[in-house]
Amino acid sequence: MNVALYGPAARWTMTERGAEGVHRSADRLAIGPSGMEWRGDHLHIDIAETTPWLRRRVRGTVKVWPEALVDRPLALGRTERHFWWPIAPCARIEVELTEPALRWSGTGYLDMNIGAEPIENGFSMWDWSRATLADGRTVVLYDLYPRDGSPTSLAVQFDPAAEVTEIDLPAPADLPPTMWLMGRRTRADAGARPQVTKTLEDTPFYARTRLKTQLFGEEVEAMHESLSLNRLRSRAVQFMLPYRMPRIAERRTKPRVPWPIVWRPPEG
Known part of the structure; x- marks a missing residue:
């Protein structure tokens, strides 16, 4: 279970x-x-993990109350070998940790990816972002680069009071590269200049970024991710991964990229 905390703790x-x-x-x-x-009516997450290297513990709970539920996955790319399921694109969350001692509440998001093959076999890279508009709608933007075809893009709007709808794609916009020289791209209103307010994760193959941008006439904050599957495949990254993601000593019987569970949405 991946847990990422930012800030002083x-x-x-x-x-x-x-x-x-x-x-x-x-x-x-x-x-x-x-x-x-x-x-x-909620997803209850129990966290009992330990960081690599310094071996600091992370203990506590996260509760996620969906405000909108999506009952089906969406295909990524034309081959339909990879799917993205935004289970609860609009949600309320409560976080209560004992180690470190932190607690807060706010808005959240729950999704998953499913594939018939390792993700690096299907794509060379992708960019993803999520933003919440003033009226409560959530907008998710995907730019995908399949290995067996031309680039594809997806723009989806989630409204707690309505169905999932595809929307017009905003204009492409470049972002500055990371310290690892990872390229980053996003989409925004034509003429807008998105700004990186903080790079939260900066690795050789993955970057997580907080953006200040403009979408559909609104100034919004967005969470953005860039993923290079070509870099993930490289021998250097594969050599480094166990130091960041320690592996237990038992015999491995599952693929390197484990398949996620298909959650059953709560009744009602």
């Missing part, structure tokens, strides 16, 4: 578990000592 965990440490049912997924399950 920054911590990052992602321990890779073997088959013996993973269990799932229709409404629960356990990953080592951590897990998540649907409890009535």
Whole structure:
């Protein structure tokens, strides 16, 4: 289970578990000592992880109350071998951690990706962003670069009071590269100049960024991700991954990229 905390109490965990440490049912997924399950109207996440290197503990709970539920995944690319499922694109969350001692509440987002093959086999890279508009709508933008075809893009709007709808694509806009020289691109209103307010994750193959941008006539803050699957495939990155993502010593019986559980949305 990947946990990323930013700010003065920054911590990052992602321990890779073997088959013996993973269990799932229709409404629960356990990953080592951590897990998540649907409890009535919300998703309850128990976190019991340890950071690599300094071995600092991360303990606590996250509760996610969906305000909008999507009952089906959306295909990424034309081959329909990879899917994205924005389960709860609009949600209310409560976070209560004991280690470090932190608590807050606010808005959240829950999604998952599903594939018939490792993601790096289907794509060379992609850019993704999510922003919430003033009226509560959530806008998600995808720019995908499949290995077996031309680039494709997706712009989707989620309204808690309406259906999921595809919307017109905003204009492409470049962002400055990261310290690892990762290219970053996004989309914004024509003529707008999105600004990077903070780079939260800066790795050789992945960047997570907070943006100040303009969408559909509104000044908004957006969360943005860039992923280079070509870099992920490289020998250098594969050599470094175990230091960032420690692997337990048991015999590996699952693929390097584990398939996520298909959650059953809560009734109602």
